[in-house]
Each structure stands twice: as C-alpha cells, then as structure tokens.
Amino acid sequence: MKEISEKQKRMLERLEGRMYYPERAIRYLWEFLREEKQVDEPLDPRWLDIWKKYERYAHEAFPQGVIKEIEKIMQSIKKTDEEIWKIRVDNNTKIVFLLGAGASAPSGIPTVDKLLSELWKRARKIGREDLDRLAKWCDDRQITNIEDLLTAAYISNFAATNRGITSLLDYFLFSRGRELAEEEEYLIRRSLPVRTTIDVSSISFLQDTLQTLFGLLTSTMISASPNTTHNTIVDFIKEHKNTSIITTNYDGCVDEAILKNGIHLKGTIGSESEENNADAVQLIKMHGSINWAYCDSCQDVREFDLLELKETYEKDKLSYPVMGICKNCGGLRRPLLVPPLSFKFLMFPNLIDIWNSASQSIEEADYLIIVGYSFSEADTYITKIISRSMSMKENQKMIIVNTNSILVPTLRDRFSAHIDGFDEKRIINVCESSEKILPDILKSILGKGEAKSKSRSARKKVKEEER
Numbered sequence: 001m002k003e004i005s006e007k008q009k010r011m012l013e014r015l016e017g018r019m020y021y022p023e024r025a026i027r028y029l030w031e032f033l034r035e036e037k038q039v040d041e042p043l044d045p046r047w048l049d050i051w052k053k054y055e056r057y058a059h060e061a062f063p064q065g066v067i068k069e070i071e072k073i074m075q076s077i078k079k080t081d082e083e084i085w086k087i088r089v090d091n092n093t094k095i096v097f098l099l100g101a102g103a104s105a106p107s108g109i110p111t112v113d114k115l116l117s118e119l120w121k122r123a124r125k126i127g128r129e130d131l132d133r134l135a136k137w138c139d140d141r142q143i144t145n146i147e148d149l150l151t152a153a154y155i156s157n158f159a160a161t162n163r164g165i166t167s168l169l170d171y172f173l174f175s176r177g178r179e180l181a182e183e184e185e186y187l188i189r190r191s192l193p194v195r196t197t198i199d200v201s202s203i204s205f206l207q208d209t210l211q212t213l214f215g216l217l218t219s220t221m222i223s224a225s226p227n228t229t230h231n232t233i234v235d236f237i238k239e240h241k242n243t244s245i246i247t248t249n250y251d252g253c254v255d256e257a258i259l260k261n262g263i264h265l266k267g268t269i270g271s272e273s274e275e276n277n278a279d280a281v282q283l284i285k286m287h288g289s290i291n292w293a294y295c296d297s298c299q300d301v302r303e304f305d306l307l308e309l310k311e312t313y314e315k316d317k318l319s320y321p322v323m324g325i326c327k328n329c330g331g332l333r334r335p336l337l338v339p340p341l342s343f344k345f346l347m348f349p350n351l352i353d354i355w356n357s358a359s360q361s362i363e364e365a366d367y368l369i370i371v372g373y374s375f376s377e378a379d380t381y382i383t384k385i386i387s388r389s390m391s392m393k394e395n396q397k398m399i400i401v402n403t404n405s406i407l408v409p410t411l412r413d414r415f416s417a418h419i420d421g422f423d424e425k426r427i428i429n430v431c432e433s434s435e436k437i438l439p440d441i442l443k444s445i446l447g448k449g450e451a452k453s454k455s456r457s458a459r460k461k462v463k464e465e466e467r
C-alpha cells in the first residue's frame with residue numbers, strides 16, 4: 001500500500017489547525033483532493049473530521065456538484081485497515097486487551113470529561129453546599145477534569161498527612177530565593193518538620209470531600225452492566241485462553257461479564273489463590289476498582305466480591321463496605337481508585353505488583369488490542385511500557401479500536417520518532433465503534449469470520465466495478 005504523502009500531511013495539519021476561513025479551507029481541501037493528490041495515494045481518515053467541520057459552510061459557497069464529488073471521495077476513505085481481516089491466532093498467540101474509558105461509555109458510565117459535571121449534579125442533589133462551593137471554584141478556574149481534581153486532592157491529602165513533605169513542598173514552591181527564618185533553619189538542620197500553613201480543619205474538609213467524591217463516583221459506576229464490547233471479549237476468551245485483559249477503568253463491567261460466565265479471575269487483589277489456575281483469566285486493573293478498598297491509616301488493601309457487592313448496593317441491604325471501617329485498625333476505608341499520575345508508585349505501593357504484571361503482559365503480547373483507550377498525557381506510564389515493548393519485540397502489533405480518527409496517525413508519528421526504522425503498519429487502525437465492529441473482528445481472528453470477511457471484500461469489488 002502506498003503511504004500518505006508529505007504534502008497531504010502538511011495540508012491536514014493546516015486545516016486541522018484552523019489556519020483558514022472556512023471558505024478558503026474548503027477550496028484547499030477540494031484542490032488537494034482533485035489535483036494535488038497522487039492517483040493511488042490513500043487518504044487519511046482525518047479528512048472525514050475536517051469535512052464534517054466545514055461541510056455546512058460549503059453549501060453556501062460551492063456548487064452542488066462539487067459538494068457531491070467531495071462527499072463521494074469522503075465515502076471512499078477507509079477507516080479500518082484491511083489488514084485486520086487477515087489476522088489469525090493459534091494457541092501460542094498471546095492476545096492482550098487494553099481497555100480505556102471508551103469501552104465502558106456505552107454502559108452509561110460518563111467518560112472522564114463528562115464525569116465531573118455529573119458528580120457536581122449529584123452533589124447538588126444531596127445538598128452539599130461545601131461541594132457546591134468547590135464546584136464553583138473549579139468552574140471559575142476552568143478545571144473540568146475529574147482526574148485533575150482527584151490528583152489535586154490526592155496530593156494535598158498526601159502532603160497533609162506527611163508534614164515533612166508539606167514543608168518540602170513549601171520549600172520548593174515558596175522559599176526559593178528568600179532567606180530562611182532562624183527557626184526554620186533550626187528545624188531543617190534537625191530534620192524536624194517546618195510549620196506550614198495547612199490547618200487541621202482544612203485537612204478534615206479535604207478528607208471529607210475526597211470521601212464524598214468517591215461515594216458519588218462509585219454510585220455512577222456500581223450499577224452499570226457489561227455492554228457488547230465486554231461480552232464479545234469474554235466470548236473470545238472462552239475460545240482463546242492465551243489472553244489477558246488490562247483495564248484503566250474503575251468500573252466492574254468487564255469483571256462482571258467474566259464472572260457471570262463462570263470464569264474465575266486472577267491478577268486482581270483478592271485472587272492470589274487462582275494464580276496457578278490455567279482456566280482463570282488474568283484481569284489487571286491498573287487504576288484500581290470500585291470493589292477494592294484501601295485504608296489510609298494502615299494501608300490495608302482488600303477486594304470485595306463484585307457480584308455480591310452489586311447486589312448489596314442495589315437492594316440497599318447494608319451500607320457499602322468499600323467505604324466502611326477498616327477491620328485491621330478501625331481507620332476509614334475508601335475505594336482504591338488511582339488518578340493517572342506519573343508518581344503513582346509513591347502513593348500506592350500496594351499496586352506495584354499489579355503494574356509490574358501489566359508491564360509483563362504487554363511485553364508478552366503478540367497482539368495488543370486497544371479498545372477505547374486514548375493514550376492520555378496523564379498516562380505516560382502506560383505509553384512508555386507499550387513503546388518499550390514495541391521497540392523490543394519487532395513482531396508485536398497493535399490493533400487500535402477507537403472512534404477518534406486522529407489517534408492512529410498521531411501514534412504512528414510518535415512511535416516512528418521513538419523507534420528506529422519503525423514500520424507504521426504494526427499499528428492497525430480500526431476507526432469505528434467497538435460495539436459495532438469488535439464482534440466481527442474477534443470472530444475473524446479466531447478464523448470463524450471467513451465467510452463474512454469474504455463477502456466484505458466481494459461487496460467491495462462490486463462497488464469498485466460500479467464506479
């Protein structure tokens with residue numbers, strides 16, 4: 001297959017960067033497609049987004065014939081690499097799924113960008129004025145991301161309970177360039193904590209806020225049920241045991257789909273006894289889970305039975321044990337949910353084993369099937385593991401199932417910049433909703449979708465002949 005030309009890349013960047021008025025942008029788009037593009041040059045799926053953005057202006061300024069012509073070209077743009085239908089596995093092929101927020105969105109779980117506004121709505125319902133004020137504060141500063149908020153709350157919580165750290169923060173943020181007071185110098189020399197401006201009431205407000213936010217967060221997730229994506233993956237696992245699942249989601253959708261099929265889990269916090277069970281599926285929840293509890297005081301970590309927990313919650317039988325009292329020490333327990341921070345290691349030493357096994361699984365994979373995961377800036381840790389693995393293992397391939405058409409071109413650029421002689425075809429683009437396309441893909445990979453895939457290319461041939 002021919003590659004996309006430099007000229008096309010430059011044109012895409014300009015049009016995406018909104019450097020032109022709509023009318024001029026459409027003219028450039030049309031000129032490129034009609035004259036400048038080489039005959040057999042493939043078109044990047046990003047053209048679809050660009051056209052969607054400018055289409056409405058086109059109707060005012062361009063003849064109907066031109067618009068029809070552009071639409072025809074847009075329809076011919078392939079969003080899914082044909083390569084995907086040629087992949088087959090045998091027992092030795094290791095498959096690793098990596099699931100992100102996009103995989104759970106159809107289950108009614110708000111994605112990261114919508115989560116915070118959903119939480120504020122719920123906070124208002126329970127009549128928490130303090131949270132209302134916090135919502136306004138975030139609003140004023142354009143903090144719209146739950147991850148930023150959780151990160152800030154974690155940092156302050158961590159700093160508040162580690163006075164030495166607080167003074168260190170104080171030192172880095174405020175003391176540079178100013179003379180230390182005599183008292184401060186005395187304390188530092190003796191490695192004693194320097195007095196800081198944080199008072200006890202702000203700490204308890206913080207703890208309380210964090211606890212309430214976790215409660216609200218959990219309530220948006222606990223009643224969600226698995227969707228087609230989760231169920232399809234479980235059907236696949238039944239046929240292909242050499243599979244692991246890694247997820248950055250806190251919800252219990254994929255766990256539920258697996259457990260309800262009578263399959264055991266391993267790799268979670270409470271499943272040590274299953275480690276040698278060949279029939280159990282490895283499920284690695286990198287950012288924690290709504291059924292994992294963590295005690296701030298004694299750092300005890302434990303997992304509650306997900307299905308039991310859902311029932312408890314839905315029937316309102318007992319209070320939700322994840323946010324209860326620690327059996328070890330009597331301290332307060334909260335759900336073990338990790339915001340994507342680059343220094344997660346420092347704050348959740350209990351999860352190091354889990355991150356290590358994620359890293360190991362990724363390195364063993366022949367195919368990484370990445371569904372609804374957006375490679376966010378805050379997750380550099382995961383991106384680094386994948387990048388290292390792709391550079392070490394030359395035959396490893398990634399299948400990216402994501403509706404964002406910019407993702408694959410961006411990843412191809414990024415990996416090419418980091419890995420010498422990187423073959424961009426190792427990243428296979430499936431730019432469609434996973435609920436729609438994943439069932440076909442996984443059947444085809446198992447060699448069961450033969451008829452379908454044939455009819456697909458047959459259909460394509462007919463279409464091409466018609467032109």
Ligand SMILES: [Zn+2]
Pocket residue numbers: 295296297298299300326327328329330331
């Ligand atoms: Zn405890």
